[in-house]
Amino acid sequence: MNEYDKLVFELSVPGRVGYSLPEADVPEADPARLLPAAHLRRTPAALPAVSEFDAVRHYTRLSRMNFGVDTHFYPLGSCTMKYNPKINEDMARLPGFARLHPLTPEEASQGALQLIGELGEMLAEIVGMDGASLQPAAGAQGELTGVLMIRAFHLDREGNPRKKVLVPDSAHGTNPASTAIAGYQTVQIKSEANGEVDLLDLERHLDEDVAALMITVPNTLGLFESRILEATGLCHAKGVQVYMDGANLNALLGLARPGDLGFDVVHMNLHKTFTTPHGGGGPGAGPVAFKAHLAPHIPTPAVVRDGDAWRMDWKRPKSIGKVQSFWGNFGMHVRAYTYIRTMGPDGLRAVSENAILNANYIRARLLPYYDLPYEGASMHEVVFSARRQKAQGVSATDIAKRLLDLGFYAPSIYFPLIVEEALMIEPTETESKETLDEFCDAMIQIAKEAESTPQVLLDAPVTMPVRRLDQTLAARQPNLRWTPPEPTR
Amino acid sequence: MNEYDKLVFELSVPGRVGYSLPEADVPEADPARLLPAAHLRRTPAALPAVSEFDAVRHYTRLSRMNFGVDTHFYPLGSCTMKYNPKINEDMARLPGFARLHPLTPEEASQGALQLIGELGEMLAEIVGMDGASLQPAAGAQGELTGVLMIRAFHLDREGNPRKKVLVPDSAHGTNPASTAIAGYQTVQIKSEANGEVDLLDLERHLDEDVAALMITVPNTLGLFESRILEATGLCHAKGVQVYMDGANLNALLGLARPGDLGFDVVHMNLHKTFTTPHGGGGPGAGPVAFKAHLAPHIPTPAVVRDGDAWRMDWKRPKSIGKVQSFWGNFGMHVRAYTYIRTMGPDGLRAVSENAILNANYIRARLLPYYDLPYEGASMHEVVFSARRQKAQGVSATDIAKRLLDLGFYAPSIYFPLIVEEALMIEPTETESKETLDEFCDAMIQIAKEAESTPQVLLDAPVTMPVRRLDQTLAARQPNLRWTPPEPTR
Amino acid sequence: MRHGETMRYLSTTAAQRAEMLRTIGAEDIEALIDRIPSKARLDRELMIPAALAEADLVAHLRALAERNADAERYVTFLGGGAYDHYIPSMINHMLLRGEFFTAYTPYQPEASQGTLRTIYEYQTMICELTGMDVTNASVYDGGSALAEAALMAHSVTERGQIVASGALSPLARRVVETYCAGPRLPVKTVPWVDGVTDLDALRKAVTGKTACVLVQYPNFFGCLEDLDQVAAIAHERGALLVVSVDPVALALLRPPGSVGADIVVGEGQALGNHLNFGGPYLGLFSCRKELVRRMPGRLVGATVDLDGDRGFVLTLQTREQHIRREKATSNICTNVALVALAATIHMALLGKDGLPRAATLSTAKAHYAAEMLGRVPGVSLRFTAPYFKEFALRLPKNPGTVLRALRRRRILGGVALGQFDRRLKDSILVAVTERRTRAEIDAYAEALGSAVA
């Protein structure tokens, strides 16, 4: 079935050339005379040798072995796979941005600093905070940054950072992981039967050792935490800081703001809510917005206004320090800035409204066919369980694979962990009703197949470049790099 | 089998918007008050209404229903489907070129004029002529331009344009068609058994009524006309001009030059030899290079040096006039210029050597399996006949369709007309030996299938977005535009 | 050969070459080309510049590009057949899909459905704008489209004279003349009065020998011809009416199909394509369905495949050169498919609401500009006829001098008309698209004030 099965190394032919470099125009260009012999490599790195055209056809063909938002509906829950506007790409490629060196003096990079500064201000307004740091490179790094800021805050105020961070059991894996790296013990808070965080359990855990509560709104079940004001209030009463994982901000734009909900710090995923592309895994950007009391602790340098100009403020003795070598994923900042300026306030609000509408539409159409373990009002995504299908011998994985054959990427599966056979569906606002209908039709067809012809699901996919892959083999006998085949005679 | 079968009209939903235009910033923006009512449209044009994302996914999906050089070997004979360098695309998009208005005064478009001028000089050198006009938009328009120049030449010298143009029977269809539009009667010259033009037949036809001989070198059989010097000599002796169709110039770069072969005028296809992309049918560019005696007749304006500057020379009373509203397909000129400057003289020669090598390699490998009606030495392409397969019930078309299933675009088929069941294979120099081998393996497999399992060929293709299409229906009941389906109730 | 520079587009290594020659049974490449008589061989290197490394070449081309006064660094009011309309950025991203831009003419339809479908969409949309039944897949540009229309009218009517409005683009008219030289079709030009075709003169010019009347709408001066009258005059004598259009304007204006045009052509650059110093552009070509078999160029039609599924093919090819050779309706082979694709996506994106909106903004801003520029002392509108997005302006000073002064202020103020018509040597043609802002127009008026003072 696999039409094309080459790696670039397998195209390599000694002597082929894919580059164009000038001849040396300086008198001495022999490395052996320029550098001590001890430092020189003895054998060249076994990189491939291909022509430019070899590479074009190879990577073009590989690209065609992928689904992307541009080609397929991509309802991957929690990931907000919305349309990535093409204009964003053009703007990020303007030479004044793309070819700007990070150590260019401030006076010669005012345009870039202004963009960072203004984007920070807009993001802060969107989440109702007092400021934002754009340095974190992704959501998880935003979390680490935010928790370290909280750590610095407690340390500064109380001389000790406290010990624990409370995280609901529905949280994304990065939440406990970031917390752990920040030196905290993670304490899991239960969800109530309705899927929201259990306030009693929360209250039980709140003590002087608790540095922070870290919570996702809407949570990973797609539910708005309706008692969030109470929760943040309870925390603050114990001097506990409240961190919001803003990965699901796409549900809230112009409707509600983390700052107004009582949060002290929130990270955003520009690669979810603000249309920067995911690139097959990254890069993203995870700005952190904060209330004023945390401002002393944000990463250095802070990009600040200085009259009509912008500058980098390095003199922040209580800062947590740096989390990136430079100033953050500026290329993503340009894209997000472009997007926000394209949408304006009414546009952003329409984004969230439509995201919520789309999720609820799918929910309504699929409700007869799939179990909905948490029945609260869905915001921007809906989490079904395939437990009914599981009883018919078909798992969430099987449903996902069958969707591929029917021309759709799969929802997130087995997340959140508190849902058995979870199918986490996030359509985003950029998808049309027609696409949602086609997807729902496919899901309904699958539910019926699970009853009538489950083997079709167990065999899926059959139209992809490969069939199901042996994960166990991959993990038991890791093969993590290409090696040339043994010469045969 | 057809995964996606939408037209953009079928995605349209009233009220959807895919653009972003500013609000009117001038006082009056009501067309009814600006323009007389009689001039206003009564019903809007029924264009679709789609979102930007609808359009991105639609056109991305449509693109995936195509083969292109970037994705597949494309051995379409006579078309020189070589790699189109990406850098060419970047250069053509520089704002100083892409956003330059054609009526910008000469003093404010010197960079563009220099590029046109220098490209003309380089092309003239490559084909051994005294100058080149870059105005023609494609090969066929180059032919028309060249023949009209010959017409003007005769008219100027003899007071009459003469009557006939001689064209070999192996010629491309545009040759007789261009000749006819130029007001000439086309007279067909026979090919010899060896596939070259029959000099005796030529001589027989040469008289005072003949304005020109139009001939392709190498010819469409991929053969170099070995007696070309004799042929051009014979013509000149009768005052007959000799036109070379330079579509096959990819075989001659740095090896032989039309000017040195005695030609008076030659057109080039920048979209074949000089890597400008074919774009699914165009645009191309068909510059015409000429000997000095034809210079008075080239299209206006000529781009000429004027000291250190360049200007447009309009004062050419004997010019044939214009063939394009402006100066030719400048965007293609930028690409061809970029390519020639990338390759240099040794690079261009290597192009032709490798093109010839590749064609001969295919020829050698396929010779046992397919008939070769003309056995002369192949230059850059080789023309087989599927008559042996035809006898087995399988046509050139069937072979072409089967190739699609095996992952290759098809050769040109049924051209040149003088070859029964022609399979015209032009690999170009940019393809690797590995690709040629895979293609030859496929062709050999097909030859064997023709013997053993011909039905596989007759049923092909089965892996494309559609199966074989009903051409007769298309021609009998032309359906040349979309119309909305009748409303059903 | 030097490192890299020349080799990166070739894939065959020296060792492979040797191996391939062995398979071929040839000693060396020379052996493969010995059919070329040695007298005919080039015995030296081509005298073209040596190869440049990619980075050096980019620097060189950038320097060339920067010597041009482009519409990115200058505020442009240039028109006359090429326009600086808004182009959604998304279009370029689709054009860069290798499957589109590195494909050939869709000769194998099963492996070319992408191209075929976009052409079918294009044909439909242009029919909608022009109000005609049939549209071909494109010809080279507006000028050659007009010329092909004249030849087609000649072949349909079997008449030998072409009557051209004097308010046609003079550049396009020259292309018509060139194409008409071979078949010796005289092209009679009818003068203009007050910016539009002189209908009395037209009435006199059209005879029983007239194959067609060529008229432009909006015309070269931006003015709106009275198409009903022109149609009546042409059809009265059995001549065809050929209208050359601006497709953007047709989003707002009456389609020529509705006044009885027989052939509609035009320059389609304004639909999503850059100025490109004049090309590649887009020749629009539509006609009545009765004439389709005389039409030049390719046509895509819908049909079904073996399974009965919808599919698209090139059709009615017996009109074309590769089948009919000297009897073909035209010599065109390569057309401008990718430019048409850009236009298709542009029309899809702007769509039913957006294209009229772009047209409305253009005409509104043009009228505002005419008003503001007309207020400059000594400056006046050259004609009183209604106009669309372009108008002629009479200047009190030499236009060349004035335009130069404007250029120093980064304004491309218009096209000097004297180069096309001596009667207009005091005038310039000013085009305004939706892309110009009121502030830019005001700045132009202010600069023009200083320039003519």
Added chain:
Amino acid sequence: MRHGETMRYLSTTAAQRAEMLRTIGAEDIEALIDRIPSKARLDRELMIPAALAEADLVAHLRALAERNADAERYVTFLGGGAYDHYIPSMINHMLLRGEFFTAYTPYQPEASQGTLRTIYEYQTMICELTGMDVTNASVYDGGSALAEAALMAHSVTERGQIVASGALSPLARRVVETYCAGPRLPVKTVPWVDGVTDLDALRKAVTGKTACVLVQYPNFFGCLEDLDQVAAIAHERGALLVVSVDPVALALLRPPGSVGADIVVGEGQALGNHLNFGGPYLGLFSCRKELVRRMPGRLVGATVDLDGDRGFVLTLQTREQHIRREKATSNICTNVALVALAATIHMALLGKDGLPRAATLSTAKAHYAAEMLGRVPGVSLRFTAPYFKEFALRLPKNPGTVLRALRRRRILGGVALGQFDRRLKDSILVAVTERRTRAEIDAYAEALGSAVA
């Protein structure tokens, strides 16, 4: 909502919205969000600027971009961790393939073989350059890679101290310090002498409690550390050796794997990625295979499908946060896959010959530049240690003033070192890649002459 501006990224029309609400059984959208307590609702519009039309927005961003001194309009000698190397134009065309850049992390491998294969290629190539057994799919950047290495060494050795060379990038070192704050790992910095780590001081600093030694090669000053010695010192005490590298340099220099490095990290921006004002960049991360289960980040492995055909998957995921949560080897989720893809294509294109050639040209031109700049009266090389493509220069005048003067001549002369180290406030760091020409270097020398005169 105004026309177009805000709607072009949404597909649902008012009529569809009504229909969908009917299916849902909700009166209006408000009914869907009534779970949000009204006290928590925003009762006004967001105070961000109103939407801009595409063309206006482009103009605005272009204006911002033009206020920056970029490497296109300036001749740049800036380095210090980010470099202006040649980037083949072809790379961008591949990155723009929607199938690559609009895909997510390849969670469904059957529909993500394109991404998975490119990562596998990437892992292989970086292993080749670093000389290590295993490479992950990327971490954020060079700084966070170094920080992750320190944490990993801590977890592998279960020791609590980090020893850092004073010739590390000071910016990267600050990231290490940030990441080490949570687990309270003290980071001890060893001073440099003459541009390289003081080995005597290092020997003293490394103890039985040292988890790892962090060293950079070439180091922040461009100088080449004696890795054999550093390795010996680290390993003697059972500490891991972590080397932060420039992958371009490794095309020519000894791979750290060959001197016994345990973890190799680095900033990969120089491989085919633009400067982007500091990000997104590429965190390289390789290690010995024995350590793979302690490695942060994603790994792609080869396996087979049901039919026995080769395929690729994310593997060894039990290290990762989505499975192991607080016990994961790292918190990283989103990485920089597209940046790694650019690097992969870059390494493929330059390949076995080209990458060493780029490295050779860079070091050759750097040495030429050092020679020419060193000849300027009063200017001298700050260090005598061997260097690769970057060197520190001592100036006779305030570096800020000199650099400003150079900027006026469109030269970005280097990075002022005083901002990182007070002992170097008279010095600048000058980087030279293969992209600089001899003429540019000569012009720099001449301009520097005037600036310090």
